Amino acid sequence: MSSMLTLVVLFSLIGCGHFITVTAPERYINVTKGNSAFLQCTFVSTQQQSPALMIQWSFVAKNANIQQVYYLQSGDSVIPQAYKARLTPPTSPATTKNASIVISNMQVSDAGAYTCEVHNLPDISGKTEASITVNVLEMPSVPFCAVHGDMESGHLVTLTCHSEQGSPAPTYTWTRLGQDNVMVPVPFGNIDPTKGSLYIRNISQFEFGLYKCTSNNVVGSASCTVKLEHELGAGTIAGAVIGALLGALLIILMIWYLTHSMKKQKYQATKTTEMQVMPKSSTKAYEDTPNRGSGHQDSVTSRGVPMATPSHVQADADREEAQA
Numbered sequence: 551m552s553s554m555l556t557l558v559v560l561f562s563l564i565g566c567g568h569f570i571t572v573t574a575p576e577r578y579i580n581v582t583k584g585n586s587a588f589l590q591c592t593f594v595s596t597q598q599q600s601p602a603l604m605i606q607w608s609f610v611a612k613n614a615n616i617q618q619v620y621y622l623q624s625g626d627s628v629i630p631q632a633y634k635a636r637l638t639p640p641t642s643p644a645t646t647k648n649a650s651i652v653i654s655n656m657q658v659s660d661a662g663a664y665t666c667e668v669h670n671l672p673d674i675s676g677k678t679e680a681s682i683t684v685n686v687l688e689m690p691s692v693p694f695c696a697v698h699g700d701m702e703s704g705h706l707v708t709l710t711c712h713s714e715q716g717s718p719a720p721t722y723t724w725t726r727l728g729q730d731n732v733m734v735p736v737p738f739g740n741i742d743p744t745k746g747s748l749y750i751r752n753i754s755q756f757e758f759g760l761y762k763c764t765s766n767n768v769v770g771s772a773s774c775t776v777k778l779e780h781e782l783g784a785g786t787i788a789g790a791v792i793g794a795l796l797g798a799l800l801i802i803l804m805i806w807y808l809t810h811s812m813k814k815q816k817y818q819a820t821k822t823t824e825m826q827v828m829p830k831s832s833t834k835a836y837e838d839t840p841n842r843g844s845g846h847q848d849s850v851t852s853r854g855v856p857m858a859t860p861s862h863v864q865a866d867a868d869r870e871e872a873q874a
């Protein structure tokens with residue numbers, strides 16, 4: 551490049567030609583996604599003001615074809631549809647010798663090389679173009695945290711963390727929620743900072759609890775958390791709940807059975823004493839009825855022998871109803 555400049559200077563001094571020198575003061579720029587890229591380009595020309603000034607901005611992304619961004623020829627400009635809404639063209643470049651443009655709302659797909667080419671007829675030789683490499687930076691998106699593997703001792707357990715977006719590619723760190731809600735580091739040897747994985751080869755050396763992954767790059771960071779717990783999955787919890795309920799039901803049934811059998815014994819005792827007093831039909835009614843309080847009353851009254859019902863049997867039936 552310096553040899554080229556020397557050549558330009560040399561020819562200018564000799565005065566046998568028309569030369570142009572196009573310059574981009576910043577060869578590399580970083581733009582955060584959504585922000586504007588200010589692409590600066592100026593030129594010096596021996597021809598002071600040419601009506602035939604030609605300015606062309608083109609763009610080439612990594613592994614992609616060249617694309618036109620802006621074109622000016624003899625005062626007429628063309629802005630392709632893709633850039634129409636977000637490109638600010640140069641203002642009177644023929645007089646200012648300033649071909650700078652601004653592209654707003656930069657996306658990751660806009661990263662690449664932008665070339666500014668200027669021909670100022672009859673100045674067509676010299677350094678006619680300059681390039682700017684644009685890097686679009688994007689904050690990491692909120693990562694996804696997950697636990698993979700078997701909690702049993704001796705098995706590999708992996709905590710994974712990944713941000714779908716982020717440029718440059720985020721790096722990941724893991725911490726654990728320790729006592730007093732303080733995040734404590736996890737031994738570094740177990741973390742792959744580029745993949746985001748935390749490998750736990752021996753679960754017995756690890757603490758259970760809440761683990762937090764932070765996805766970082768120059769623009770920002772985002773995080774997610776995941777719980778590492780002893781295989782107390784939903785199934786185990788449901789099993790425990792059902793077990794407790796069954797146990798309670800069993801106890802209730804046992805109590806019910808015990809109180810009932812006691813009542814039955816009492817009732818049998820009463821019945822034998824009644825047998826001596828009551829007529830045969832009345833006794834039959836007692837035997838047919840199920841061993842429930844209401845049953846007792848119904849059958850007894852329908853038989854039209856309420857007088858025969860001993861008061862203590864009636865009281866028993868009431869108590870039983872209250873329990874049920």
Ligand SMILES: *[C@@H]1O[C@H](CO)[C@@H](O)[C@H](O)[C@H]1NC(C)=O
Pocket residue numbers: 578579580685718768
């Ligand atoms: C652009 O960002 C990268 C990090 O992605 C950094 O290494 C570089 O220095 C930055 N360049 C400028 C010109 O800010």
Ligand SMILES: *[C@@H]1O[C@H](CO)[C@@H](O)[C@H](O)[C@H]1NC(C)=O
Pocket residue numbers: 592640641648649650651
């Ligand atoms: C070129 O024009 C832009 C505005 O479009 C201005 O910000 C910049 O300073 C100018 N550059 C020079 C070298 O005059």
Ligand SMILES: *[C@@H]1O[C@H](CO)[C@@H](O)[C@H](O)[C@H]1NC(C)=O
Pocket residue numbers: 703704752753754755
């Ligand atoms: C796991 O770690 C514990 C405690 O440090 C140790 O006793 C055990 O042998 C280790 N098991 C394996 C498979 O490395």
